[in-house]
Amino acid sequence: MQKYDFPDVGGHFGQYGGIYMAETLIPAVEELRRQYLIFRDDPEFKAEFAYELKHYVGRPSPIYHARRLSEYVGGAQIYLKREDLNHTGAHKINNAIGQALLARRMGKKRVIAETGAGMHGVATATVAARFGMECIVYMGAEDIQRQAPNVFRMKLLGATVVPVESGSRTLKDACNEAIRDWVTNVDSTFYIFGTAAGPHPYPMMVRDFQCVIGNEARVQMPEMIGRQPDAVIACVGGGSNAIGIFHPFIEHESVRLIGVEAGGHGIGSGQHAAPLTANAKVGVLHGNKVYLMQDENGQIVETHSISAGLDYPGVGPEHCLLKDIGRAEYVAINDDEALLAFDALCRFEGIIPALESSHALAHAMKIAPGMDNNKVLLVNLSGRGDKDMNTVARLKGITL
């Protein structure tokens, strides 16, 4: 394989990515890129980021061998990278800390964020409290309903949560509204974007902040099993937890990288959130060119997933490139398969996973039986499931 070095200076991953934004925001993303490139290599910034990750987030997160689950499933051994054990309960905090440190250095006292499952919103509200910044979180009205505990958490942390009633009232609409806020308050405001998508430099910057996951795993796996895993599996919404664990493994060519999208009611039903698996047409939304779920006229279509954090019609540009060059594979897991995996992890390991992460786990459980029991699958357990209690209870017909 040729040396893998993306994005280019304009933020392109092959034909994907870029800065497809309105003029008002272009100088802002330019300035962000300039500042990020300075601080990325600044020893003081790096030390502060590392300090926060260790003492505030609680890193490194452990890797756990899910023995009973592996035995139950049969075949390959399933290992979990425990991002659910991070402060605030998901990988999102890695990125939120990084961007908050940058915001502080850029003198921005007001931060905004979009959120789907609420984990990025909680992470942003948390770091805003930690660093004394004003925080506004945009969240689709539909997601506010299905992730009620996270809405309360954000409010406890001092954030203002703004319900978004337009469009499908989910993550993409929350993004639209956050962008509208940013364009209005561009001078005072830092947009803490939650996934490895959006205009350059976000896909690169979010990836870099999330790479702590893969960098740790690449050291931890040989310590535990004497070698790297056979495959690394992660769920893909916008793609930040996946790229964070994949990227450090790209050069380890024998390690399969498998991204798991939300299959919703099934790819054939059209009600899903799996643009890569369904081979959606390439298009432009939210500042980048990516595989994008749309109708024949280029209107973005409504997506469906039980998991709010995966319920998004696009995907980060680097995953689009990794799919095209064949370095990563992308598959979809349906709602019901994810729920079965959710239950299995609760019952066999005493770990309640996020519904997002349950998708990755479900795929591991699907392919493990076809593999020898000396093979190893490393699943990125991107978050914990406390936020999903209402959704899961409702699906089981239980009122809390």
Next chain:
Amino acid sequence: MSRIQAVFEQLKLANRRALIPFITAGDPNPQFTVPLMHGMVAAGADLIELGVPFSDPMADGPTIQRASERALKHKVSLTNVLGMVAEFRRQDARTPVVLMGYANPIEAMGHEVFARLAAASGVDGVLTVDYPPEESAGFVSVLRQQNIDSIFLLAPTTTDARVEHVVRLASGFIYYVSLNGVTGAANLDVDDVALKVASIRRHTSLPIGVGFGVRDGATARAVGAIADAVVVGSRMVQEVENSSEAEVVANVGRLVAELRSAIDAQL
């Protein structure tokens, strides 16, 4: 000479400013768009900006968002919008039409196909909110081959160095966004705009239109005193929204006439 250039040259000779009303194609429903366009021209519009509805209009405030939603209820596509322009052209060969919208419907159609169909329909200019100059060199040259102008936005945040870059790709006119915000915001500061317009003029001889925040005759007049063209968007769309189908063409025409006389009054 392009239609856009011709209109600006005539206006310049007459020492008048262009009035550019914006409506969303297909709002309140597709049958009204062409009559609205003719009505606006009859009432004094010099150039028409026609919004292409999009599911995710990130740069628009609630008024134009709702217009997009109304049009999309009728499944108005980019192909339909081009059809409306072609129909308009059957009776009006003079008034320039600029399409304003977002990248994805154009991406879905394909740049070449779009440029060819747009030219055949009589489109004169294209303004794509989320195609900044960094991403649009290819698209601009495809449009240029069909003699379609590429209209670019400049904003209060745009630095001088960027202005220089943008005006090199732009043709037709420059669209200066008067404020940091979405369409429909109402806090345009005329003195700030005057300073910025003057500084843009040092980089280009293209006409400069100013839009976002022009709400009434008074702001239209103030903007007309410092720019070559006054763009009125949300206020037009609001008139469409608040009018019954029986009255919409007359009401929108009356509003254009009001703005026209306000702009002309100062000169």
